Structures are given as C-alpha cells and as structure tokens.
Amino acid sequence: MAQTFKKSFDLRLRVFVPLGLLCLGAVALGAIYLGLPSNKDAGYRPEQPVEYSHKLHAGNLGIDCRYCHNTVDRAAFAAVPTTETCMNCHHKVKTNSSKLTLVRESYGKGEAIPWVKVHVLPDYVYFNHQAHVTQGVSCVSCHGRVDQMIKVAQVAPLSMGWCLDCHRNPAPNIRPVEFVTKLDWQPDRPAEEIGRELIAQKGINPPVDCAGCHR
C-alpha cells in the first residue's frame, strides 16, 4: 500500500503547526489587549443628535451639573434632562439657531431626543449615582473634565478593576459634598488628606463585596 504522506511531511508538520499556533496566539493576545476596557471603551466619543457642548454650558456659562442632571443625588440615574429643561433657556436664547431644530421639534411634538449613551455599564452592574455623589465623590472622578468637552467622551475605563481601585482606597476621590459638581476644584492641601478626614468623619466604607454592585 502506498504511503499517504511523504517522509518530508513530518518535518513540515513539526515546523508549521507550532508556527501557526503561535501566530493564532499572538492574534488572540492582541485582540484581548485591544479589547481591554481601558483601550476599547475609554475614548468613546459618539455623535449626538444635537450638537450640544458641555464646554459652553457647564464650562463657559458655568451652569451647575445638577441643573440638568437633577436626580443625581437622589436616584441611581443622573437623569438626562427633559426637552423642557433645554427650553427653559432656549425659548429666550438662540431661538432661531439651526442647531436647536431637533430640540424645538421634540418640544413641540412631545417626542424624546434620542441621545446616545456614552457611559455604558453592563446590565449586571447596578451603579448608583446617589450613593456616590452624596458621599463626596465628584462627577470629575469618573466623567473627567466634562466642562472642557465640546463633545462628551468617556475618559475612564469604567472596568471593575478601576471601580475597585477607588472602593479599596477612596480617599483621593472624596471631597466636601458642596464641591462635588465643582469640576475644577483645587484644594489648598492634599486632596487625599481631606478625603481621609471625611471618610473618618462620615464613616465611609465602600463595599468591595460582589453584592455591593451585582444583584
């Protein structure tokens, strides 16, 4: 019976199969690296239906975050404002701006503006804004300097490891509650020191067990 494989096939098998596996492994590692939340998610900057600039409103005009995101200190969600909230000012200001066409339409028809979600957490994570904001975690700790963003981007990876870094050592991110929405807050002494004092004073004890966020 004739041999199915030549003798040289043995050598090729020994060389090419491991080589092929190595290549696959490299590709997989690369994919995993690129897929890390810090690479994949941070920097996400989607187009929004309305060209709304946080830099203009929160930065230049100095509107407090809570004027629009008004449920941030009493609910899990920091509500995206209703169209009415926009129109509070814009029925007087820039009433003919073409950038506001969709806002006026939404207000007139009573239909929602389809804002694109920037900060997306998995469905099994139950993040709660109230729990953080009322304890002195500033918006800037997770969202970055939104007051300097024309178009909002995600700056932090929002990965579990990143959350836990702070839950294990919250001091650098705890500030007096009155400065929570002051994104450019500059303490006169090290922030961590102030944070430690506040933690001791309020008994802040962030959960590091699974059920703290997953349920």
Place this chain on the structure above:
Amino acid sequence: MIVNIESIQTAQPEKSYWRSASQLAGTAKFQEWAHREFPEGASELPEGASRRTLLKFMGATLALAGLTACRRPEEHILPLANGSEDLVPGKPVFYNSVFSMNGISAGVMVETHDGRPTKIEGNPLHPHSLGAASAFAQASILGLYDPDRIAQHTHDGNGVGWDNFVAAVPAAFSGDGAKLRFISQRIGSPTYLRLKAETLAKFPGAKWVEYEALPVDSAREGARIAFGRPVLVNYDFSKAQAILALDFDFLGLDASTILNMRQWADGRRVRGREDGMNRVYAVESQYSITGAMADHRLRMRASDVMGVLQALAVRLGVLPAAGRKFPASERASKFVEVLAKDLSANKGRCVLAVGPRQPAEVHALALLVNEALGNLGVTVTLLPAAEAPSEIAAIKQLAADLNSGAVETLVVLGGNPAYDAPADLNFAAAMAKAKTRIYLGEDQNETAAASNWVLQGANYLETWGDGRGFDGTASIQQPMIQPLFDGKSQIEFLATILAAPATRGYALVRDTWKGQLADEKAWRKAVHDGIIAGTAAVPVTAAVNKAAVTEAIGRASGAPGDDEIELVFVPSSHAYDGRFNNNAWLIEAPDPITKITWDNVALLSQATAGKLGLRTDVRQINISDSSYEAEFISIKRNGAELKIPAIVQPGHADNSITLAMGFGRAKTGQVGEGAGFNVFPLRTSEAPSIALGASVSKTSGSLEIASTQDHGTLTDALRTRSEIVREVTLDEFQKDPHAVQEIAHKVPEFALYENPKYTSEYQWGMTVDLNACIGCNACLVACQSENNIPTVGKEQVLHGREMHWIRLDRYYSGSVEEAELVYQPMACVHCEEAPCENVCPVAATVHGPEGLNEMVYNRCVGTRYCSNNCPYKVRRFNFFNYHDKRLGWMSLGNKAPEIASLQYNPDVTVRMRGIMEKCTYCVQRISHARIQAKTEARSIRDGEIVTACQQTCPTNAITFGNISDPNSAVSKSKALDTNYAVLQELNVKPRTTYLGKLRNPHPELV
C-alpha cells in the same frame, strides 16, 4: 471531639415525616433520588436534541457573537420631552388600588417603574389586606402583560375600532330591552352597580344575571332561612378560642380576605409559656390548607358534613334528634363528643364556620348552633345584605330564554359562562341562538369564541374603577398605565350603551362618589390611601328562627348511601375557576397540598382507589423521573364522561372524589393550552358543588404528572429524629419550653475551617415561624415577581428544573389515611460557613461582610458544584434561557413575546442559560435601604428592609433584619425557645432559622 454516631443512629424517631408515599415506603429508588442533586438525565435535552446538537448551536452562536462584538452597539437615552416633577427615572413609585375577585376587593399597592407596573403588593392601609396580598392578587399582574390578551376589538372575526361598536350600539340596544340580556361576574363596585341600575332603568325589559362558578347561593339562602331576611355572615377569628371549619377552607381557596388568615395566626402566636393558642377543628372531604392547619381533622364526605353537624347539635342540645346519619366510626364519634365539650367550654369564644359548597340547611343549622353558643355578634358578624337572586336559578332562566328565542342581544361582561355554566344548560349552544352576542373581556376564551362582537376589556391596572371589601369598605381603583391596547372597562362599556355624556372611567367613578368625596382633597386622599374612610357596613343583629331552620333540615334530602361516591367541585389553586388558566406563575406554583403543577387531577383516598381497582401500591411511583404515573379513571354523570388521571391524596375522605375546576380549556392562551382536564361537563345546575349519582370506574391509560413533592428532599445526615421539621404540642411546650430545641441531639460545634469574620454593623438573618406558615404560595409568587424568576413548563418541571427560589416543602406525618401536615418554606438559608462557597471553582458564590451568601451571576460558569454541595438543595440552575424561549421545544411557545418583559423588575438581573441562582435575601432591597441610610447619615432602621416574601406573608410568618442588633425583631424572634436551625448538626450555621410548629390538640383526643 468524638461524636458517637453509632448510638445516635440507633435512636428511634418519635415521629417520622414524609413528603410522598414513596418516601414513607422508603423504596430503594427513593433513596437514590434523594441523594441525587438532579434527577437522572436532567442534563440531557428533552426529546431529540442531544447535548451534542446543543453544542453545535452554541458554536454557531459564538461565531456570530464574535462578529458583532467588533462594533460597539449604540444605546440611546430617551428622556421625556415634557417631564413630570415627581418622576425620578429609576425610582419606583407605589400606588394604592384594588384587586377584585368574586365581587370582593382586596387593597393592593402596585409598584411601578418608569410608568410600568411591575409588582403587586398588599396595601398596608387597607383593613382587609394589611399589607399582604394573596398569590392570585400578586400573579394578576401577568394578566396585564399576557401576550394572549385580546389585543383588538373584532366583529365577526374582523378587526374593528371601538367607533365601529359605538356606531352599532343604537341598533343592538333599542326599545325597552325586552330582548336584551346581560350576564356578568359578581359585582361589588359601586360605580358598576350604579351603571347597572341605570342600564336596567333605561331598558326596563332587560334582565341582568350575575354568575360565577364558585357558589354563593347556599350561604345566602342559609342565612335567609335562619334570619328570615338576607344577611351576610362573616367570621371574626380573632375572638375565637375554638374554631370548627365545616368543609370551609377559610385559610385557603375559600378565603375572601387576608384578614381571616391574620386573625387566625394572631391567635396562635406563642412567644412564651404564658401564651395560649386557639384550637381548630376541621371536617372536610379533600385536604385543604385549613385542614392542614387544624389541630384535629376529621375526613368525611362533603355530603356527610350535615350528619356530623346534626350529631354535634344534638350533643349541644340544640336539636332534639339527628335526622341525618354519617358513616360513624369510633374516631368520628369521639371527635364529635370532644368537639361538643370544647365548644360548650368556650361559649361566645368559639365559631362554627361553614364553607360555600355546603347546602343551605347546613349554613342555617350552623347559625342556629352559633346562636345557641352565644357567638352571634362576637365571632360571627352579621352584615346587612341586599336581596340577591339565586345565581344558578338566574343563569338557568337565561339559558331557557336564549333557547326559546326570547333573547336578541346577549351582553357578556367578563367571565366565561360558555365554559363554566352548569353543563345541563349547554350554555354555549344556547348563546348561539341570540342574534347579537357581545363579549367584553381580557382573555381569549370559549365565550369570546361564541360571540360575534369581541371587545377587548381593560385590565384593572389600566382603568379607573372602585370596589368594596367583604364588609363594604370601599376603595378607588386607579390606573397605573394607559391601556396597552384599546381596552375598555365594564363601566365604560355601560356608559357607552347608555350614551352617557361622559364615558371615561375617571368621570364615571368621580360621579359615583360626588356626594361623599365632593371635595378634591377628600377624593385625592381616598385615591392615595386606597380606602375610603367610614364606608364599612355597620353590623346588624338578628335572631335565628329555629322553627324555619328545623323545617329546612326536615326538607333536606337524606344522606347518600355509605358506599356512594360523591364528586366535589373545588376551585383550583392554579387556575381558580379558570380565570387564571393562562397565568404561568400560578399554573407552575405547586399546589399547596398535592404539589402538582400544570395539571388538575382527581383526588381520592387510598381505600377508594383500591375500590376502583387503581394502583394503591404507592411504591410503584416512578421516582427516577420524579414524576407520577397517574392512572385514568372515567367519571360518568349527566350523560357526560370525563377521563381524568387520579392520584391518591393522603388524608382524603373515602368515597369522595375532589375535582378542581379551571383546566382543560378549549380556548385559552399558550400557557393553559392542553393543561389539565375540564370537569365542568359533570357539574349540573341542581348539584353545582357536591354531586352524587356518578358512575366511576378505572379506565385505560395513564399520565405523567409533574409534582414537585419529592424535589429537593432533604436527607437527615444522621438519619435519626427529624432534623428538618420540628413540632411539639402546646402542652409539651408549656411543660418544657425547650421542647422544640431538644428534639435534636446537640452536636458539638466545631469548624474545619476558621470562621469567616463578620465585622459589618449589619448582619442579616431571618426566622420563619412554622406555626404561622399556611403554605399558601403567596411568598413563592412574590419572590418570583420580585426576582424575575422564570417559569419553565411542565416538561422541565418533570425534570426537576423548576426555578422557584422558595421551595414550600410540605411534610406529612402519620399514616396515609390520617396524615397530618406541616409546611416548611425553604430557600437559601445563607449559611455562615456555606458549603457551596468552598467548591465553586470560579468564586462565583462568596460571602459578603453582612453575612449574605452572594451569588455572582456574571462569574458563574455553571459547573453546578455548589448545588451538588448544598445540604438544603435550594440552588436553581438555568438549564436553558427560560426567559427567552426561542428554542422551539419549550412548552411555552417559540419566542418570548416582548410584552412579557415589561413586567421585569429592573433592579434585578435577568439570568441567562448556564447560571446558578438562589435566594439573595432580596439584596436589591438591602442595597436601596443602605444607600438611603448613608445619604441621610444614619443607620438602617429595624424593619426598613422587608423582603418580598416577608412583605406579602398573610400570616406574618417571616421576620427579617439585623441579628447583630439585640433589639431587632429578628433577634427577638431568634431568642425564642422554639427557634431552631434545620440540619443544625452540619454546623453550617444558617442565617435563616425556624420557629418550631406547635399543635394544640384537645387532651382527650391525643
């Protein structure tokens, strides 16, 4: 540390408990079953698809998932354009309303998330619901999101708009209405009654029939005989020391209010030696919850209850001689003798309560005895009632009118008479004789199929209305959501045919209450509170006319022959009278007594089964599939034949067959389709509750019944006395308060591992009072609703894969004939040294600092080691994507309809395939309370966290709280002498402990 296992093993059990006859018999097969985590073959796909096929499918899914992951899915946030001041996205809002059944309203509080109702709870302000809701009320939310709801008005099968109907009104409703008939369910709503009266005033020739399959006629007639006028009899169990329930499941399916259950339980809360307990006697044919809770239970044919009552009346000197006999045994005579003694010793503090299935003369005689014992006005409250015609007579007349062609337009407002009317009326056929048949209702059913106008009804959560409790306490029913389709309520329908100026429900209800709630503030308060103050009826006094009662007894037919087999028609714990036939939560909730799901069967005693030639050798039960092969019997009556599987029910009366209504529907949704057997063809107008003259025989064939009674059987590690359920008598407890704790041997406590350190301020724990638990399923459904627990279908239950986090274990003790019963709700007990945690390879189940045994879904890879290592067998595995029923073989249809997902609780993860899950102590509620407390810079208050099961428990059997606070309710409960841990010898230190059951038998009957 040496434990002498040998000596413990040889100790003889004092009382043995069993869940099924197989366990009692101790078959080898059963032993094997009990030691298995899941039944044999549980990992296999049912029918056809092998595991390999599934892997193929999964491979394909993975490939697709890989491709889609390249692009980040865009998610949108859609804020309201015009906001509402009080609406906080993500925060639930609670509204009070009422849920009505049988014309009686129960106060409910509805949780809504962003405008969609997600959960029903009891209204704590309502005097009859006291913050608790029955399993039916809780599950009623599925009716709103039922994918099989009537979603469009139709005329002759063609979709039409409401306007088309409005246009057709003048033709169908004209003249004096001599050829117009209405049939509806029982009405308690004041607005509905007002519009009914207005309708009958506008069409004086028309007639209105109220009919429901669950009988009220005999209770009404009994009171009329006794008092000479219509009086509504109600019972106040809070003042009763001795309670006699005559074929009356007042804690179960015959209950009209949560109040009765609470009153009963409050009379049995023993906290120390000085506390007393009421004593319950039950005489019944089937095994009911009330019978299960009774201290003495006499099994007796329903037809023989009169005999027992007469014998009792003679002993008490109320009647000179008993006209009726009953198949007397020594046990029965002794029972009556002691009962008479106990009742006379508790004059004015006892009660004889009669069930709705018993004939009028039993009701009348019981009232006479109650009067003689001085109970009227104390434990038996009399409320004013309006003259109401017999429902059976009315529907009989309606059928006759239909058949004679006297009816041109028939309006059916809810209900399903084509299915549940007495069989001899042949209602569906009679209906066809009316030219215009209008049906207004929510469900696709037999009556809708027989109508030419099918109008979609609004769910009670979609519409304005009102209702009254049993004593007239009125409440406003407010809508939680706009009608999902174009549903109309009955009151809106009536306003339309009356051509009223306003036809919106809100205007109609306001109009009814314009006198009492004229003031806007009063109206708002009534809507907010869910109760209108001062509307309860004032009890009346009346004297029993002894001569009339004696005469009625004389007129009553004699007792059936001792060997004659009776049929008793009872509501089903699943479908009730058929109205919840398409409700998956209720259909899959195991029956409190039989633990059967997805079916109704004929229940009979072992002796009767033997007489019919059925298998009585209980060992033949097919254990490997955890199912029951029930043999079919054939029941012939009234020219109809019913073939139905029969099951031996321990403790059932001989020569009696219990048939549950509500199954075997010809027209229903995907859930109810093909489930169970229709017993209505056997039920006739002259015997709507207890029927004689049936011929019963064994017939060929058998059916696999999905019963969960052996699922999750706990085995005693040392196989000695019961380590699981513990009960003592009140007498034993008073002599030795530690009697419950002494049932088990004290095992020295030592741990193999170092104890985890629990440092948090809060340490959660729970107690369950077995003395109060009535096994009613309310907690099970509440848990399902709160925690997004899927239903799995009959086939999956047969494989032991039901997902309920709470397993309501039911244990019998004693013999099959006179079995006693005790319930034990069992969910994850949150062991401090949890065996499940040690074996998880991926740390998906770990301990939290507050003592919670946490289940981390996103880590779980589905090895099921944890479940295998759980001594309490409380972990549930998602073998399939039960929520997303896209695999074609599921019993519940092909694809989960989107509407069903509207019910989900957004605070709890919806689990997918391959994930283990179990009770979390409602960790989402703990989180909410913790965040709120932190925000307000305070500690969590005792009682601030209420778990879903605790909240809805009608008898307050569950206590939850912080065990590190010695003043918390749960700490006080755990300090009681009856507190014990199940399987304590395993030393896993469960956080859920139980308060032992106490029975209060009469010393002379022990």
